[in-house]
Amino acid sequence: MNSTDKPRRAQGKRPEPGRQEHARGGARSGQRDRHAPAPARDQDAAARQAEGGAYVSRPYVMAAVRIDQVRTVLGEILQWKFPADAVLSRWLRAHPKLGARDRGEVAEAVFDVLRHLRRYRQFAESGSGPAARRLAILGLASVFDKAVLDTGLSDTEQHWLEHVQRIDVKSLSRAVRDSLPDWLDERLAKLEAADSLIAALNKSAPLDVRINPLKGDRDEMLKLLRSGPAARYDPQPTPYSPWGIRMQGRPPVNRWPMFEKGEIEVQDEGSQILAALVAPKRGEMVIDYCAGAGGKTLLLGALMRSTGRLYAFDVSAARLARAKPRFARSGLSNIVPVVINADNDQRVKRLRGKAHRVLVDAPCSGLGTLRRNPDLKWRQHPESLQELQDMQASILRQAARCVAPGGRLVYATCSVLPEENEDQISAFLADNPDFTLLDASNIVADRCKNLTLQGPYLSMRPDLHGTDGFFAAVMERAKAADPEKPAAQAKEAPARPADAPEPPQDAPEEALDADMDAQA
Numbered sequence: 192m193n194s195t196d197k198p199r200r201a202q203g204k205r206p207e208p209g210r211q212e213h214a215r216g217g218a219r220s221g222q223r224d225r226h227a228p229a230p231a232r233d234q235d236a237a238a239r240q241a242e243g244g245a246y247v248s249r250p251y252v253m254a255a256v257r258i259d260q261v262r263t264v265l266g267e268i269l270q271w272k273f274p275a276d277a278v279l280s281r282w283l284r285a286h287p288k289l290g291a292r293d294r295g296e297v298a299e300a301v302f303d304v305l306r307h308l309r310r311y312r313q314f315a316e317s318g319s320g321p322a323a324r325r326l327a328i329l330g331l332a333s334v335f336d337k338a339v340l341d342t343g344l345s346d347t348e349q350h351w352l353e354h355v356q357r358i359d360v361k362s363l364s365r366a367v368r369d370s371l372p373d374w375l376d377e378r379l380a381k382l383e384a385a386d387s388l389i390a391a392l393n394k395s396a397p398l399d400v401r402i403n404p405l406k407g408d409r410d411e412m413l414k415l416l417r418s419g420p421a422a423r424y425d426p427q428p429t430p431y432s433p434w435g436i437r438m439q440g441r442p443p444v445n446r447w448p449m450f451e452k453g454e455i456e457v458q459d460e461g462s463q464i465l466a467a468l469v470a471p472k473r474g475e476m477v478i479d480y481c482a483g484a485g486g487k488t489l490l491l492g493a494l495m496r497s498t499g500r501l502y503a504f505d506v507s508a509a510r511l512a513r514a515k516p517r518f519a520r521s522g523l524s525n526i527v528p529v530v531i532n533a534d535n536d537q538r539v540k541r542l543r544g545k546a547h548r549v550l551v552d553a554p555c556s557g558l559g560t561l562r563r564n565p566d567l568k569w570r571q572h573p574e575s576l577q578e579l580q581d582m583q584a585s586i587l588r589q590a591a592r593c594v595a596p597g598g599r600l601v602y603a604t605c606s607v608l609p610e611e612n613e614d615q616i617s618a619f620l621a622d623n624p625d626f627t628l629l630d631a632s633n634i635v636a637d638r639c640k641n642l643t644l645q646g647p648y649l650s651m652r653p654d655l656h657g658t659d660g661f662f663a664a665v666m667e668r669a670k671a672a673d674p675e676k677p678a679a680q681a682k683e684a685p686a687r688p689a690d691a692p693e694p695p696q697d698a699p700e701e702a703l704d705a706d707m708d709a710q711a
């Protein structure tokens with residue numbers, strides 16, 4: 192197994208002590224011939240549990256059932272029709288009687304296989320029986336202790352597992368060892384300290400939450416979390432973001448009262464830092480051009496202290512609909528969600544040259560989030576990457592037109608590939624000489640005291656910063672007139688100085704019309 196997985200196994204990924212005792216007892220006593228079918232009573236129990244019924248205390252039933260469950264979920268995911276987390280969530284919803292531990296074990300084994308798929312597929316070429324079962328066994332080997340897993344395996348399978356676990360992974364090529372498709376291995380290899388980046392992307396991530404600065408303070412929230420059931424997830428302040436709290440394991444945050452009250456939201460620290468980089472001020476007009484389910488919008492709105500106007504644009508009505516309950520929980524009243532067209536949207540046109548800040552959190556390969564979405568390695572390919580690059584350039588071009596003279600455009604992705612990051616910025620700046628690149632480290636220095644950046648970009652990596660891979664660039668539009676507009680019109684829409692009085696607050700829907708009509 193991957194040496195990096197070992198500490199995780201030792202840190203409580205094991206079954207409950209009671210179950211372990213059963214496992215040891217069963218394994219030691221050797222009462223069952225593993226080539227023989229399970230006794231009828233236990234087959235019934237296995238069937239009941241596969242249906243999501245009550246947990247059966249026989250360990251070999253548990254391991255056998257778990258192997259089948261993981262194999263079933265993987266069978267669907269490996270068709271690559273839907274994202275892995277969507278398939279898994281659907282399967283879990285269809286098995287409501289499974290306990291939290293059971294769900295956790297299935298999820299962990301499935302994600303382990305997706306992380307190590309290429310290597311595991313190579314291992315699964317040896318041995319006998321269905322390859323999908325061997326993948327499930329390899330995934331579960333990272334979750335269960337050997338003694339527990341062995342109870343669900345035939346002798347042949349045990350020997351095969353022992354054999355592949357003895358293979359020195361250093362003897363494998365990097366693409367196989369670290370389970371990357373060749374095209375991605377080639378691209379990642381060109382990055383600085385590629386090995387450490389790839390190793391970090393292949394680990395699972397802790398969970399970051401963010402406090403809602405409108406509703407509370409991080410120290411108080413930490414105290415509250417540490418004094419209740421959340422203490423077992425070891426809540427710690429995130430190192431860079433002043434709003435972040437990091438927890439280990441899989442805390443069921445969305446069932447906690449502080450989540451329901453809008454006091455915390457789930458958000459990776461990198462995304463939190465992005466809001467600090469946008470640095471919106473009270474009373475400004477800000478556009479979150481690719482708002483999606485509103486993760487970044489929420490923090491931007493809170494940093495604006497719920498004043499000014501914050502447009503949440505997206506082409507996907509479904510994604511914006513998912514943002515609405517979050518907006519409601521947050522207590523923000525300055526957000527105006529708008530479903531836009533990808534091209535030539537009239538409402539976007541009418542906001543030309545008006546916004547103080549425009550954030551483009553662009554659709555991207557997501558390859559910086561492999562810790563959470565390991566299936567993206569297998570779902571992306573060079574052609575999809577090219578399509579994304581074209582889309583990113585087009586969105587950036589359109590969003591840039593909304594930036595007021597003197598205003599800022601922030602472009603971000605959760606990718607680590609230069610094609611989606613630095614190269615996009617260089618091309619944009621070459622075509623848009625009225626924009627200048629600003630130094631990200633100066634902008635975030637105020638809020639993110641410990642963060643030292645090299646170069647003008649915000650470039651976060653799991654191996655260096657403990658966040659997802661994340662990129663952002665800030666560009667400022669020249670204060671002079673917008674070259675695309677008649678001089679007189681551009682003068683009518685200057686960026687409002689940060690210390691100017693706040694404009695009156697209309698209802699969001701009216702605000703949209705008012706802002707657009709002001710220059711129509």
Ligand SMILES: C[S@@+](CC[C@H](N)C(=O)[O-])C[C@H]1O[C@@H](n2cnc3c(N)ncnc32)[C@H](O)[C@@H]1O
Binds near residue numbers: 484504533552
């Ligand atoms: C990376 S996601 C945004 C995530 C979001 N900012 C958040 O924090 O939750 C990219 C979003 O861009 C949207 N999108 C794709 N094409 C677009 C376009 N032409 N204009 C605006 N949004 C677009 C997608 O629907 C998707 O929601």
